[in-house]
Amino acid sequence: MQIKVVKRIMEASEQHAQEVRQRLQEAGVVALNLISAPGSGKTSLIECAIRELKDKVRIAVIEGDPDTTRDAERIAKLDVPVVQINTEGGCHLEATMVLRALEQIDLDGVQLLFIENVGNLVCPVVFDLGETRRVAVVSAAEGHDKPAKYPALFRTAQVTVLNKIDLIPYLDFDEAQFTCDVRRLNPEMPILRVSCRTGEGVSEWTRWLQNQIGSTVSPEFAPM
Numbered sequence: 001m002q003i004k005v006v007k008r009i010m011e012a013s014e015q016h017a018q019e020v021r022q023r024l025q026e027a028g029v030v031a032l033n034l035i036s037a038p039g040s041g042k043t044s045l046i047e048c049a050i051r052e053l054k055d056k057v058r059i060a061v062i063e064g065d066p067d068t069t070r071d072a073e074r075i076a077k078l079d080v081p082v083v084q085i086n087t088e089g090g091c092h093l094e095a096t097m098v099l100r101a102l103e104q105i106d107l108d109g110v111q112l113l114f115i116e117n118v119g120n121l122v123c124p125v126v127f128d129l130g131e132t133r134r135v136a137v138v139s140a141a142e143g144h145d146k147p148a149k150y151p152a153l154f155r156t157a158q159v160t161v162l163n164k165i166d167l168i169p170y171l172d173f174d175e176a177q178f179t180c181d182v183r184r185l186n187p188e189m190p191i192l193r194v195s196c197r198t199g200e201g202v203s204e205w206t207r208w209l210q211n212q213i214g215s216t217v218s219p220e221f222a223p224m
């Protein structure tokens with residue numbers, strides 16, 4: 001009996017994801033679902049992309065957090081439309097929350113929609129938000145073993161951002177191992193080396209983002 005209930009919840013969630021996908025496709029919006037552990041620099045990556053692209057690309061942002069509007073306040077300072085989803089302690093975003101957030105955004109003319117997921121490497125991976133692209137973010141400070149320990153994220157993402165590379169000289173971060181583990185899980189996926197602090201790699205990040213504009217085809221969603 002219980003199994004049936006859980007299954008029905010997942011089915012409803014998949015249906016909502018389908019609705020999000022359809023809305024985005026109709027509006028010609030590319031949605032990027034940023035997934036990482038807390039503190040990897042998702043908000044900073046969004047901020048530096050907005051600073052670089054604001055004059056050429058129309059951007060909107062959905063911020064997911066268990067509490068506070070701090071990340072949304074940072075984004076609002078850059079004058080782009082932003083909606084905060086507070087999950088009230090919940091550890092991931094679901095498509096139904098994204099649907100509700102989309103009601104608050106005028107999608108007309110928007111080309112890129114960043115969706116910053118709740119910082120968590122486990123369950124956000126299982127929930128399809130109807131995104132066009134999934135972005136895995138890891139900061140060097142977290143250690144090189146994240147891909148090996150959380151393979152589902154790296155299998156289902158279309159790009160990996162290795163953030164905070166300016167810290168590598170001070171850490172025991174084995175980048176060769178990191179790259180090898182990512183490649184094993186997802187051989188074709190680009191790995192972008194970025195530091196939002198020094199600006200290194202930011203142009204590769206924004207170039208990758210610009211290359212996604214106009215993509216209407218979402219990857220086949222296969223969470224595990």
Ligand code: MG
Pocket residue numbers: 042043071116
């Ligand atoms: Mg954040």
Ligand code: ZN
Pocket residue numbers: 090091092123124
């Ligand atoms: Zn969760």
